[in-house]
Amino acid sequence: MIENDTIISVENLKTYFYTNERCNKAVNGVSFKIRKGRTLCLVGESGCGKTVTATSIMRLLPRLSRIEEGEITYYKKDEEIRIDQLEKNGKKMRSLRGEDIAMIFQDPMTALNPVYTVGYQIMENLIYHTALSKQERKKKAIKLLDNMGIPLPEQRVDEYIHQYSGGMRQRAMISMAMACNPKVLIADEPTTALDVTIQAQIFDLMNDLKVDYDTAIMMITHDMGVVAELADDVAVMYMGNIVESGTVEDVLKTPAHPYTKALLQSIPVLGKGKKQNLEPIRGTTPDPYNRPEGCQFHPRCDYMTEKCYQDPERTKVKGEHFVNCWHYEKVLEDE
Ligand SMILES: Nc1ncnc2c1ncn2[C@@H]1O[C@H](COP(=O)(O)OP(=O)(O)O)[C@@H](O)[C@H]1O
Ligand SMILES: [Mg+2]
Known part of the structure; x- marks a missing residue:
C-alpha cells in the first residue's frame, strides 16, 4: 500500500476523562490511518472508546476530557495539519469541520x-x-x-x-x-437505530460517496456484520486500545486476536445455515476505573497465561495486518 494515500493519521492517541478525581483512560494509546477513497471500520463493544476517538479527531470532546498525548495529523494537499495542536474552537479547526472533515452522529437530533x-x-x-x-x-x-x-x-x-x-x-x-x-466522513454508528432495509440504503449511499468523491470514511460500529459489508480496512478496539488491525480480508478471514475471533463468533455468517454456534463473549468488559494489568482482554480470554499481565506489543502478522496479543500464533493455528 502506498504511504501517501493517508488522509488522517492518529498516532498513540490518549484521551482521558477526569471525573470525581478519578481518571478514565478512555482512549489509551490508539494508532491508525484513514486512507483516501477507503472505508476504515472502527469496531468494538459499547464503551471501548470509539466515540471518544472520533470526537478527539473532530476536537469536539465533552467536558472533563482532554487529549493527553499523541498526534492527529490531517494531510491536506501539501500541508500537514496537526489537529491535536489546533485551538479547538479556533478558526482553523472550525474551517476543517464541515469543509474537510465531517461527522455524522448516532442520533441525528444532536446534529x-x-x-x-x-x-x-x-x-x-x-x-x-x-x-x-x-x-x-x-x-x-x-x-x-x-x-x-x-x-x-x-x-x-x-x-x-x-x-x-x-x-x-x-x-x-x-x-x-x-x-x-468533505475529504473525510466520520460516521458514528449512523444506522444503529434504523431497520435493516434503511441501513442497507444508507450504506449504499456512503459507498457511492466513497467512489464518486474519493471520500475517506471512518465508520464506527459495534457490529461485525457492518464491518463485513462496508470495510476496506478494520481496526478492532477493546478498552481504549486497538487490539488488531488490517485489511478486511486479513482481519475477518484470519483473525489473530482472541477478541476479534470472539466478536466474529458472536455473529451469524450468511450461508452457514442453522448449524452455527453463536457464542456470546464470556464475562463482561472490565470497570474502566479498575483495569486489569497488561492485556485488557485477559480476564475473558481462553489463551490467557502469566505473560498476559504484561502489555502486549503491536506485532506484525503479515503486510498491513497487526495484532496486540502474546499468543497470536496459537490463535492463528486454531483457525
Ligand atoms: N461525557 C462523558 N463523561 C464521562 N465519561 C465518558 C463520557 N463519554 C464517554 N465516557 C467514557 O469513556 C469511555 C469510552 O466511551 P465511548 O467512546 O463513548 O465508547 P463507545 O463509543 O465505544 O461506546 C467509557 O468508559 C465512557 O464511560
Ligand atoms: Mg459511541
Missing part, C-alpha cells in the same frame, strides 16, 4: 437543530464554506437531499426535522455532512 428547517441548516453550512449565491445554495440543498434519496426534496427542504422519519433524518444529516464535499 440537527429542531427550530430551523433542514434546508436552512444545509444552506448555512454552504454560506461558511462556499461562495455560492442564495439561489445556488437552495438549489444545492435540494440536490443534496435528492442525492440522498429523500423524496420530494423541493418540499422537504423547507420542512423541520421532526417532520422527517428516522431514516430520513439520518439521510438529512448525511446531506448536511456532505454539503461541502
